[in-house]
Amino acid sequence: MKILGIETSCDETAAAVVEDGTRMLSNQIASQVEIHARYGGVVPEVASRQHLLSIIPVIERAMTEAGVSWKDLSAIAVTVGPGLAGSLLVGVNVAKAIALSRGLPLIGVNHLEAHIYANWLGDGSIDFPVVCLIVSGGHSDLVLMKGHGDYVVLGRTRDDAAGEAFDKAARILGLGYPGGPAIEEASRQGTASIQLPRAWLKGSHDFSFSGVKTALLRLVEAGKVSSVADAAASFQAAVIEVLVTKAVAVARGRRAKKVLLSGGVASNSSLREQLVKHSPLPVLVPPPILCTDNAAMVAACGYYRWQAGRTDGLDLDVVPSLKLV
Ligand code: KG4
Ligand code: ZN
Numbered sequence: 001m002k003i004l005g006i007e008t009s010c011d012e013t014a015a016a017v018v019e020d021g022t023r024m025l026s027n028q029i030a031s032q033v034e035i036h037a038r039y040g041g042v043v044p045e046v047a048s049r050q051h052l053l054s055i056i057p058v059i060e061r062a063m064t065e066a067g068v069s070w071k072d073l074s075a076i077a078v079t080v081g082p083g084l085a086g087s088l089l090v091g092v093n094v095a096k097a098i099a100l101s102r103g104l105p106l107i108g109v110n111h112l113e114a115h116i117y118a119n120w121l122g123d124g125s126i127d128f129p130v131v132c133l134i135v136s137g138g139h140s141d142l143v144l145m146k147g148h149g150d151y152v153v154l155g156r157t158r159d160d161a162a163g164e165a166f167d168k169a170a171r172i173l174g175l176g177y178p179g180g181p182a183i184e185e186a187s188r189q190g191t192a193s194i195q196l197p198r199a200w201l202k203g204s205h206d207f208s209f210s211g212v213k214t215a216l217l218r219l220v221e222a223g224k225v226s227s228v229a230d231a232a233a234s235f236q237a238a239v240i241e242v243l244v245t246k247a248v249a250v251a252r253g254r255r256a257k258k259v260l261l262s263g264g265v266a267s268n269s270s271l272r273e274q275l276v277k278h279s280p281l282p283v284l285v286p287p288p289i290l291c292t293d294n295a296a297m298v299a300a301c302g303y304y305r306w307q308a309g310r311t312d313g314l315d316l317d318v319v320p321s322l323k324l325v
Contacts, residue, residue: 002073044085153324
């Protein structure tokens, strides 16, 4: 069964065709990064206008790359939230138009759940339960996944999400946007020699990253940072140590089979290495291109929703503040 996935929740216009929830036949992503970089972050109005310009060519490219025509598709899956309302509306309305005109089932997908399902775009043989660490621009969630679509949130961020913290730290250090890749790149030339605080929030699986960001800001303001590379490496090490320690603690405490890492921050190679090194359970992490926003993960997630009979009508609407559960 081939599903066309559509993703427009933030600043990537993406479309992909995935077969049986695991086999990626195409994966097209039109990034708006260069457009937003000059403003230092995503400008919502600009993002939705850009999605409008890109969405049809991106879908056409995804269909061509997959070598499929409309009659080969069995359903359309689209991100409904969380995300920017104006951006989400573009994807949802295009998905509805295709579903209506081709008489195809429509499947509304939660973007966070889709990030988890990027891990199914391999051999797809994952036994439950699994522990999921989702780290993106808007979320840092530790989740126990007991089955398809069955989640218990164990911990979440109390302030800045991991990706948001990377983006803010990069701005503080003058490294530009998007911050995560810039911090990772700068870190390669430095050492984690600067002491920065870690918020352990003892007894809780929640995260807090605003303290480490503020500590970095204070050091920069006081003129105490002589090496941007060392500051970037120290910040990256502080955030990753907390993420890994908390994920490992949860993995030890649950009868899980695997740890699944996902979300844009999961493309950070140090995070990937540290989690694999310290986890008592096997770690699964998608290739970097499937960690950041893409539509293949939306199609994969849509497949399992469809299997569970969870399709939607043409009254499907965007839910900008949608939660995982
Ligand atoms: O999942 P994603 O593409 O979009 C959201 O759903 O938010 O995640 C984007 C976030 C941004 O904050 C970006 O700075 C961060 O992921 N990111 C990284 C890296 N690549 C992207 N953070 C750390 N290291 C990276 N290599
Ligand atoms: Zn995302």
